[in-house]
Amino acid sequence: MDTTDISKIVQEVLRNKGLIGPGSSTAKPPAQTIASAAAVPSSAKSGRAAVLVEPKKLEIREFPLREIGPDEILVKVEACGVCGTDVHCYKSDPFGLTPNVLGHEGTGEVIQVGANIKMDSVGKEVKVGDKIVTSLMETSPDCLIAKYNPAKANLSDDLKVYGLLPDEPNNHFNGYFGEYLIIRPGSSFFVVNDMSVELRCLIEPAAVVCHALERAKSCGGNRLNFRSRIVVQGCGPIGLLMIAVLRTHGVNNIIALDGNPGRLAMAKSLGADETINYKEYASADEIADKVRSLTKGLGAHWGFQVTGVPVAHANLYKMIRRGGGICEVGHFVDGGECAINPHRDICAKEITLVGSWVYNSFEYPNAYHFLQRAERIGLPVTSIITHKFPLEKIDEAFQTNLRQEGVKVMIEV
Incomplete structure (x- = not known):
């Protein structure tokens, strides 16, 4: 079978579907067909993530990457710091989350934006290529603490943090210790293009x-x-x-x-x-x-x-x-x-x-302005990042942390 035969077969299929008329030799799919094909970039059909399967056991696994919804964002993770809470989860799973993907001190690049998303949580335009940070999701509408005192939403019993979420059958990219993160509806997120990757990884602890x-x-x-x-x-x-x-x-x-x-x-x-x-x-x-x-x-x-x-x-x-x-x-x-x-x-x-318990989402802007100000007055805040490991060596990263070598350990994805 040569290219001419293949071309005839393709044209016959397109005629049968009504996409081209009789005798036509070219096809122009409708706009909705193009949009559907572009819903997930061809380079992002699957990705790896470090799954905590049981205490002190992390496995690098490959997962399919589902299509995002109109109120979601797909992020290509660049790096994530190892937090003390991650280490506690690694040692004993105190929150009963396993199996799950840890990592909440992270950052990455936007590679797809849902149709309904126009701005970040402080009104900045968000687009493909932007550098972004996120951590918290909105609490349930039934939470009385958040309802009657939004400034104390951090005390809600159902406070949700990326990297401290259970695994889901249709979404395994819930933490930053993976190649991708899906930012879901109800999340706070911030565009921080003017910061280094190291500084961005310090926004959450800041x-x-x-x-x-x-x-x-x-x-x-x-x-x-x-x-x-x-x-x-x-x-x-x-x-x-x-x-x-x-x-x-x-x-x-x-x-x-x-x-x-x-x-x-x-x-x-x-x-x-x-x-x-x-x-x-x-x-x-x-x-x-x-x-x-x-x-x-x-x-x-x-x-x-x-x-x-x-x-x-x-x-x-x-x-x-x-x-x-x-x-x-x-x-x-x-x-x-x-x-x-x-x-x-x-x-x-x-x-x-x-x-003092965690923080509220509206304190993220305060945090990144603090970091920028600290650098301007000569405080070497990124010097606390003393070790960097690739995702493949995440076990070694956690062991380094447990031995209290250095200060802040960072995973580069």
Whole structure:
């Protein structure tokens, strides 16, 4: 069979379908036929994703890529940071999500936009080729917390985060540890073309610290200003970004507390004025004495607890002056309990205690403006990304994180 025979067969099929008239030798399909064929780009029929199939077991699997709907966006993932929450899921599946695709500190390039999508969540035009970030989906209309207090939608019981969603039969691309992400209806998303891929991967954790800062500020008083003396306990990725956001906000007296000399050095570069290595002290009381020596003998005005270690929370009260405050940022999973003395630690000092839980979608713009401002004033925020791994080596990436090597581990897709 030669090309002439093939051409005759194709023309006969098209005549039978009514797409060309009798005797015609060319065909021009209707517009809807062209649109249907372009619904999923030919280069994106399937993609790989790292599936957590059980605790401590990730498998790279190939999945078909379904056609997106008119209110959805198809993203080609570029990179994603490994969050502490990802590591907790990897170790023990505390939320009962397996099998699923993790990853929520990610970013990628738009390769297809649903017909109904015109703008991102702050009114920027969105189009193919744009760089984008997303994390949260809208809560259920039945959620009374979100309904009566939208500013507290982050406390909804059905808060949904990409990378912390169960697998679905018709969509396996729910997290950033895969080649693609489908942004579904009801999601917040933001076009961030003017940022490097590293900076974009820090927007989600930056939203965490921006929210924590707002929680502390919500308590009123005069505790967070140029002369405030602040302790940040824990210099992991969130703690380091907490230091950076405080410095960017104008706080000039920041004390960083950690047991890793490398992380303490990084804390200095990101805005800490003083550092304390807790391993050099015999007790929490001695650490508190050191803090008081750096704060005119009174203790810090405010402390941010970012370790995720319960006993660290208990110890922080000793470092805070009377009338001061504490923001607990570090416990996104249940790490256990600790003992405090309500009289000595809270009542006698009139301590203000606030918790900080994730963030709201409207805090994403605040987060990326913070990161841009931090870079402009010379804070090397992207330096916290110390390791990069391809998707094929995601197990090695998680093991690196578990060994606490470096600071922030990033997966490049």
